[in-house]
Amino acid sequence: xxxxxxxxxxxxxxxxxxxxxxxxxxxxxxxxxxxxxxxxxxxxxxxxxxxxxxxxxxxxxxxxxxxxxxxxxxxxxxxxxxxxxxxxxxxxxxxxxxxxxxxxxxxxxxxxxxxxxxxxxxxxxxxxxxxxxxxxxxxxxxxxxxxxxxxxxxxxxxxxxxxxxxxxxxxxxxxxxxxxxxxxxxxxxxxxxxxxxxxxxxxxxxxxxxxxxxxxxxxxxxxxxxxxxxxxxxxxxxxxxxxxxxxxxxxxxxxxxxxxxxxxxxxxxxxxxxxxxxxxxxxxxxxxxxxxxxxxxxxxxxxxxxxxxxxxxxxxxxxxxxxxxxxxxxxxxxxxxxxxxxxxxxxxxxxxxxxxxxxxxxxxxxxxxxxxxxxxxxxxxxxxxxxxxxxxxxxxxxxxxxxxxxxxxxxxxxxxxxxxxxxxxxxxxxxxxxxxxxxxxxxxxxxxxxxxx
Numbered sequence: 001x002x003x004x005x006x007x008x009x010x011x012x013x014x015x016x017x018x019x020x021x022x023x024x025x026x027x028x029x030x031x032x033x034x035x036x037x038x039x040x041x042x043x044x045x046x047x048x049x050x051x052x053x054x055x056x057x058x059x060x061x062x063x064x065x066x067x068x069x070x071x072x073x074x075x076x077x078x079x080x081x082x083x084x085x086x087x088x089x090x091x092x093x094x095x096x097x098x099x100x101x102x103x104x105x106x107x108x109x110x111x112x113x114x115x116x117x118x119x120x121x122x123x124x125x126x127x128x129x130x131x132x133x134x135x136x137x138x139x140x141x142x143x144x145x146x147x148x149x150x151x152x153x154x155x156x157x158x159x160x161x162x163x164x165x166x167x168x169x170x171x172x173x174x175x176x177x178x179x180x181x182x183x184x185x186x187x188x189x190x191x192x193x194x195x196x197x198x199x200x201x202x203x204x205x206x207x208x209x210x211x212x213x214x215x216x217x218x219x220x221x222x223x224x225x226x227x228x229x230x231x232x233x234x235x236x237x238x239x240x241x242x243x244x245x246x247x248x249x250x251x252x253x254x255x256x257x258x259x260x261x262x263x264x265x266x267x268x269x270x271x272x273x274x275x276x277x278x279x280x281x282x283x284x285x286x287x288x289x290x291x292x293x294x295x296x297x298x299x300x301x302x303x304x305x306x307x308x309x310x311x312x313x314x315x316x317x318x319x320x321x322x323x324x325x326x327x328x329x330x331x332x333x334x335x336x337x338x339x340x341x342x343x344x345x346x347x348x349x350x351x352x353x354x355x356x357x358x359x360x361x362x363x364x365x366x367x368x369x370x371x372x373x374x375x376x377x378x379x380x381x382x383x384x385x386x387x388x389x390x391x392x393x394x395x396x397x398x399x400x401x402x403x404x405x406x407x408x409x410x411x412x413x414x415x416x417x418x419x420x421x422x423x424x425x426x427x428x429x430x431x432x433x434x435x436x437x438x439x440x441x442x443x444x445x446x447x448x449x450x451x452x453x
Contacts, residue, residue, distance in 0.1 A: 046076050047078075047109035048108035048109070049071060049074065049076075049077045050109065051073065052071060052111045052112075053111070053113065054112075054113045055115075056117075057115050058117055059117045063146075064146045065113065068089060068092065068094075068147045069085035070084075070085060085100075086098045089115065092147055092153070092157055093152075093153035093159075094117070094147045094153055095115045095118055096119065097114075097115065097116040098113065098114070099115075118156075120153065121152065121153055122151065122152060122154060122192055122193050122194060123150060123193050124148070124151065125193050125235065126195075126196050126197075127196060127197035128198055128201075128203050128234055129166070129196070130265040130282045141162055145161045148162050154183075154191060162196070163196065175198070176200055177199060179199075180197055181196045181197070182197070201280055203233040203280045203282060204231065204279050204280070205231050205233050205281075205283075207229060207283050208226075208228055208229075208238075208283075208284045208285075209286070210225070210288055211287050212287055212289060213290070214290065217255075220249045224245050228241065228284075233282050233284065238263040238286075247260065252326070252327040254294045255290045255291055255292070256292075256324060256354065256363060257292065258288065260286050263284045265282040265283070266283050293361065295322060295323055295362050296319065296321065296364075297357065297360075297362040297363060298320060298365075299318070300367065301313075302367070302368050303371065304371070306345060307339070307343070312369075315332055315335050316336075317332055318332075318365075324363045336350050336369075337350055343404065343406075344376065344405045344406070345372055345373075346375045346435055347372035350368070351368045352366070374440070375404075376405055376440060377399050377441065377442060377444075378401065378443040380394065380397060380401075380443070380445075380446070381443070381444070381445045382445075384447055384449055385448050392422065393417070396417065396422060399413075410431045410444060414429055414446075425451075427450065429448055430446075431446060431447075432445040432447065
């Protein structure tokens with residue numbers, strides 16, 4: 001069986017937040033099987049295309065695959081057209097394998113395509129296409145790029161086809177900008193999205209609204225939203241704000257399953273900013289599902305040996321019968337871990353696991369303490385001071401090597417050093433702690449630098 005192999009176009013690829021460029025290149029196989037009559041030199045070399053059948057895809061409907069081939073029923077085709085159509089499918093990256101065969105008769109030719117869907121897909125995200133509602137944008141893109149369904153393969157040309165279609169939309173709306181995309185993911189982590197954006201327009205936030213928020217949360221949300229007025233619009237910015245600032249407003253009131261949908265932007269006007277640059281002003285709206293408000297039912301401890309429940313319980317400020325303030329609980333957990341650190345347990349972790357009782361809208365927490373090992377004081381190093389001053393500082397350091405390490409000691413030492421004039425206020429000091437997991441010791445480095453005048 002004759003076969004050919006082609007390479008997918010890697011396309012443009014950048015990493016979000018200055019991550020490394022990643023080019024994923026992979027081949028696809030194209031095989032063809034012709035009717036025996038095709039080997040006869042007297043057989044025709046072109047036919048009328050009467051039918052196209054598709055098998056093997058779990059992701060796409062046959063009509064979508066056929067549309068992506070560029071073939072149309074009734075057109076005159078040759079075997080080269082079938083090869084090009086199969087190659088076109090493979091180059092999108094949507095399929096790991098494409099094979100075809102065809103049969104012909106006096107009525108014309110029938111093409112059969114066998115495809116295997118690609119294995120790795122990530123969602124497409126649209127960063128700042130504020131002129132197009134999400135559903136309209138996805139529907140229009142699907143019409144222009146039949147294999148686009150909101151997800152994209154990690155390699156191949158499909159991402160470029162979507163980018164090109166976005167560029168056409170911008171031109172049709174007379175929006176001066178360039179459609180770009182990023183292959184995005186956490187630092188040193190896998191790609192988890194393809195992010196499309198418009199480069200060129202100056203898009204600014206005029207206001208932020210919160211649909212679904214109750215009267216108890218709305219004032220705090222509105223105050224936080226006002227801080228974003230005038231900032232450059234991007235969904236990434238708003239996603240960070242939702243996670244870091246907006247969601248904790250609900251968590252503090254016991255809405256432990258509150259969820260934010262992606263912000264929707266609406267263009268309100270075009271204006272000229274103080275910098276005399278044209279800007280597009282948008283209102284951003286979050287749709288919020290607060291869910292139930294949960295009250296605390298009980299707390300249960302496990303794993304704590306070095307410290308008793310009587311010592312730990314006062315550090316947790318949640319009260320039974322009151323809304324379960326998850327923000328306060330997280331702060332309390334940090335305080336517990338710091339207390340353990342003063343006893344040498346520098347790798348301790350406290351894991352609060354919620355157990356919900358939906359019928360009563362209550363939550364119980366199991367606080368699992370993983371104490372780890374006791375660490376001892378290792379070496380201390382002074383950087384940034386001359387030898388005389390360094391010796392004076394070391395002479396006052398009273399946590400000797402081999403003693404149980406106290407993670408609060410360095411801060412107390414420096415506070416006292418500044419109060420007693422051992423150190424003057426012109427110094428910045430950074431404390432670095434380096435636990436040795438094998439020796440169970442902690443080396444401490446005090447890095448001194450002069451404050452800028």
